[in-house]
Amino acid sequence: MYYYLLCRSLTTAQKAERILQNRGIYAVVAKAPQRSNPRGCTYSVRVAERYLDAARAELERAGIHVSAFPEQERREIGGGGL
Secondary structure (H helix, E strand, O other), rough: OEEEOOOOOOHHHHHHHHHHOOOOOHHHHHHHHHHHHHHHHHEEEEHHHHHHHHHHHHHHHOOOOOOEOOOOOOOOOOOOOO
C-alpha cells in the first residue's frame, strides 16, 4: 500500500521529495487523489507504507508539515478473466 503525504504547494512537494530521496526513502511527487481535497488540486509525495513513519519524521525535522492519505486499492472492472 502507498500513502500520499499532502503538501501545501507543488514547490513544497518537490522539496519534500528531494529531502526524502537524499535520506534513502523512495518518494515521488504526484497529484493527490480528488477525494483527498474535493475543493481543488493538491500536490503530494507518494511513499510506500513501510517508509511512512520515517518519511513523516524526516519532513517534520525539516519543518514540512504533511498529512497522510492512503491510496485506495484499485479494483478491476468486470471481475472476469478470459
